[in-house]
Amino acid sequence: MTLMLSKNRRDELVSLWYDRIVGRYPAETERFLREQADPFANPVGCALREDLAPVVDGLLDGRDPVDLASGLDRVIRVRAVQDMRPSAAVGFVLELKEAFEAVAGEEPEAVRSAFCQRVERLLLAAFDVYSQCREQIFAIRVNEIRNRSLKVMERLNSWREARAGGPAVDA
Amino acid sequence: MAEKSPQELIQIDLDPPRRDWRNPSVDFESRRGTWSYPAAAKNIEYMGYANPREWSPTDDDWQLPDNWQQIIHEGFKERLAKYRSLRVFMDTCVRCGACADKCHFFIGSGDPKNMPVLRSELLRSIYRNDFTLAGKLLGGFAGGRKLTKEVLKEWFYYFFQCTECRRCSVYCPYGIDTADVTMMARELMMLVGLNINWICEPVANCQRTGNHLGIQPHTFKDNIEFLCEELEDSHGIKIEPVINKKGAEVLFIIPSADYFADPGTYTFVGYLMLFKQIGLDYTMSAYASEGGNFGLFTSHDTIKKLNYKIYHEAKRLGVKWILGGECGHMWRVMHQYMDTMNGPADFLEVPRSPLTGTVFENARATKMVHICEFTADLIRNKKIKLDKSRNDKYRVTFHDSCNPARALGLFEEPRYILKNVCNHFYEMPENTIREHTFCCAGGAGLGNDENMEMRLRGGLPRGNALKHVRDAHGVNLMSCICAIDRATLPPLAEYWSPGVEISGVHELVANALVMDGEPERTVNLRGEPLKEEKEGTTDV
Numbered sequence: 001m002t003l004m005l006s007k008n009r010r011d012e013l014v015s016l017w018y019d020r021i022v023g024r025y026p027a028e029t030e031r032f033l034r035e036q037a038d039p040f041a042n043p044v045g046c047a048l049r050e051d052l053a054p055v056v057d058g059l060l061d062g063r064d065p066v067d068l069a070s071g072l073d074r075v076i077r078v079r080a081v082q083d084m085r086p087s088a089a090v091g092f093v094l095e096l097k098e099a100f101e102a103v104a105g106e107e108p109e110a111v112r113s114a115f116c117q118r119v120e121r122l123l124l125a126a127f128d129v130y131s132q133c134r135e136q137i138f139a140i141r142v143n144e145i146r147n148r149s150l151k152v153m154e155r156l157n158s159w160r161e162a163r164a165g166g167p168a169v170d171a
Numbered sequence: 172m173a174e175k176s177p178q179e180l181i182q183i184d185l186d187p188p189r190r191d192w193r194n195p196s197v198d199f200e201s202r203r204g205t206w207s208y209p210a211a212a213k214n215i216e217y218m219g220y221a222n223p224r225e226w227s228p229t230d231d232d233w234q235l236p237d238n239w240q241q242i243i244h245e246g247f248k249e250r251l252a253k254y255r256s257l258r259v260f261m262d263t264c265v266r267c268g269a270c271a272d273k274c275h276f277f278i279g280s281g282d283p284k285n286m287p288v289l290r291s292e293l294l295r296s297i298y299r300n301d302f303t304l305a306g307k308l309l310g311g312f313a314g315g316r317k318l319t320k321e322v323l324k325e326w327f328y329y330f331f332q333c334t335e336c337r338r339c340s341v342y343c344p345y346g347i348d349t350a351d352v353t354m355m356a357r358e359l360m361m362l363v364g365l366n367i368n369w370i371c372e373p374v375a376n377c378q379r380t381g382n383h384l385g386i387q388p389h390t391f392k393d394n395i396e397f398l399c400e401e402l403e404d405s406h407g408i409k410i411e412p413v414i415n416k417k418g419a420e421v422l423f424i425i426p427s428a429d430y431f432a433d434p435g436t437y438t439f440v441g442y443l444m445l446f447k448q449i450g451l452d453y454t455m456s457a458y459a460s461e462g463g464n465f466g467l468f469t470s471h472d473t474i475k476k477l478n479y480k481i482y483h484e485a486k487r488l489g490v491k492w493i494l495g496g497e498c499g500h501m502w503r504v505m506h507q508y509m510d511t512m513n514g515p516a517d518f519l520e521v522p523r524s525p526l527t528g529t530v531f532e533n534a535r536a537t538k539m540v541h542i543c544e545f546t547a548d549l550i551r552n553k554k555i556k557l558d559k560s561r562n563d564k565y566r567v568t569f570h571d572s573c574n575p576a577r578a579l580g581l582f583e584e585p586r587y588i589l590k591n592v593c594n595h596f597y598e599m600p601e602n603t604i605r606e607h608t609f610c611c612a613g614g615a616g617l618g619n620d621e622n623m624e625m626r627l628r629g630g631l632p633r634g635n636a637l638k639h640v641r642d643a644h645g646v647n648l649m650s651c652i653c654a655i656d657r658a659t660l661p662p663l664a665e666y667w668s669p670g671v672e673i674s675g676v677h678e679l680v681a682n683a684l685v686m687d688g689e690p691e692r693t694v695n696l697r698g699e700p701l702k703e704e705k706e707g708t709t710d711v
Contacts, residue, residue: 043278
């Protein structure tokens with residue numbers, strides 16, 4: 001079911017959600033995230049500016065929250081390595097609920113509750129993305145050592161064994 | 172315990188701590204993944220540095236000497252007198268903010284103390300308090316802070332979150348070199364026994380065996396022979412590497428990761444293939460078996476000591492000049508410190524390419540030429556034959572490694588080479604390359620695995636630009652000329668821009684290099700088919 005919001009309200013919702021997310025950073029960082037427009041100088045601010053609106057539209061349209069959460073990958077991927085507890089790293093999704101209440105408080109109860117449910121499902125899907133990022137970080141850490149040196153060591157050791165007449169053969 | 176209601180349960184504190192920057196407290200326990208393990212006592216002891224002991228940043232007691240404040244104060248005073256640059260950097264900053272948003276760690280972390288101006292302020296506030304009249308009289312009102320244990324712990328946290336990449340310095344209207352500020356802060360910490368193992372172990376190894384990995388001469392020879400035999404098996408190209416040859420024309424210096432860790436090994440083999448083809452009279456040294464100089468992250472005395480071995484070997488072997496491989500900070504040491512510390516290298520000749528006759532006037536002081544300058548000159552003078560199509564499976568971009576870019580100004584040569592050995596080359600956005608290049612976030616000793624989260628934070632700007640060219644042009648290989656980059660960029664790419672591999676420039680040179688009498692090439696140096704195999708076609 002598509003939830004109808006006027007264009008103004010939809011824009012206001014996106015903007016309020018964005019404000020609430022960047023407003024959680026320290027003041028100096030918030031200023032930078034808002035003011036630096038270049039996407040390569042400010043990738044975090046840029047991801048927030050670009051990726052929130054499609055998610056809001058998707059939620060209003062009733063699209064699959066798993067698809068929508070993958071649209072938040074850039075945002076979550078950053079938050080997975082920033083200095084935040086897991087609850088805060090994905091908790092930004094809940095901000096959307098509060099932003100919706102502030103913007104669409106006069107909408108019928110059915111619309112408000114449907115939107116809130118969708119946000120909650122999005123939150124769970126966002127947690128999946130966050131967990132994947134964290135698991136990837138740990139895997140990268142382990143594999144780095146293996147890829148960097150152990151592979152060469154293994155090849156080198158086999159070569160040395162072959163040069164010395166081959167390894168002891170198992171019976 | 173009383174059960175919480177759903178409303179209470181969702182009361183999550185989303186705010187990062189908002190606090191005055193002068194508050195120095197750092198909770199190391201909750202920030203694992205963002206700091207490096209401290210130097211092991213055996214390495215501190217071996218180098219004769221201060222206060223060897225086993226400790227952890229998570230300990231309450233860091234086992235500092237009783238008079239640690241006095242030691243740092245005296246050390247600071249001595250350095251202010253010795254290095255005029257330090258006093259200028261301490262006095263000059265007007266907090267204009269030009270550097271504030273240029274640090275990759277700030278961009279990725281959002282932590283204001285990663286702003287170069289604020290990171291420097293951690294040291295500058297102590298300078299103000301201890302060494303300026305205003306600070307002595309007015310203390311905090313003049314921006315001064317007392318040096319407490321908390322401040323020292325904060326130094327340890329944040330000054331090991333600077334890769335000394337010097338991007339911020341490019342934007343400073345006063346030319347303040349923030350990397351120098353970090354170097355001084357690290358030197359001061361060393362006086363009371365604070366350093367990290369990823370720096371001190373390579374330093375100790377380098378002093379003992381001549382390279383970061385502690386590889387002894389016989390193993391050095393063994394490793395290199397192994398890589399050459401691998402090449403012979405895969406490509407039928409036989410190379411007899413030259414080590415410790417007295418009277419060779421050129422001493423070739425490489426970072427140890429090139430002969431010990433993938434993907435640097437491909438670049439290493441690439442160098443030797445080139446030398447074979449052009450018949451260069453070179454030698455490597457099993458004693459100066461390291462280009463890198465982690466003294467740069469330790470102390471000026473250590474830089475000098477570790478750099479000297481290269482010139483000592485050049486003298487012992489009686490070479491005419493020195494050729495340097497694809498190493499990063501080796502070139503900062505060479506370009507900005509060598510001549511002052513260990514020069515003049517007047518027992519060597521001004522480098523002259525034996526193939527083209529080109530005299531490398533730019534290396535008149537150090538007598539050391541970058542291999543990209545050397546190879547670019549070969550290509551320009553048509554001394555080597557190249558088949559670009561052998562790199563056709565790669566769509567290549569170039570990462571300017573911080574030190575060759577900002578300390579050496581080496582922008583064009585690697586690009587010139589790449590455009591001559593590859594058909595598909597694409598630049599990343601202008602404000603992320605050349606002197607504006609973003610760091611790999613693993614330099615200056617921070618490329619260890621326990622620091623992975625911090626590295627990934629700092630790697631975001633480079634990863635973001637890389638992702639852009641991956642998506643826009645299908646880039647699948649990022650080439651670079653730094654061994655630390657070749658080690659630290661693969662994880663960065665895997666997290667921020669999956670599907671992009673990392674290589675050295677001379678790996679691609681060797682792929683394209685047409686060698687006399689070589690068997691037909693079917694695979695590249697990684698053993699991968701030269702062309703993408705098309706589905707549905709089979710050889711009959």
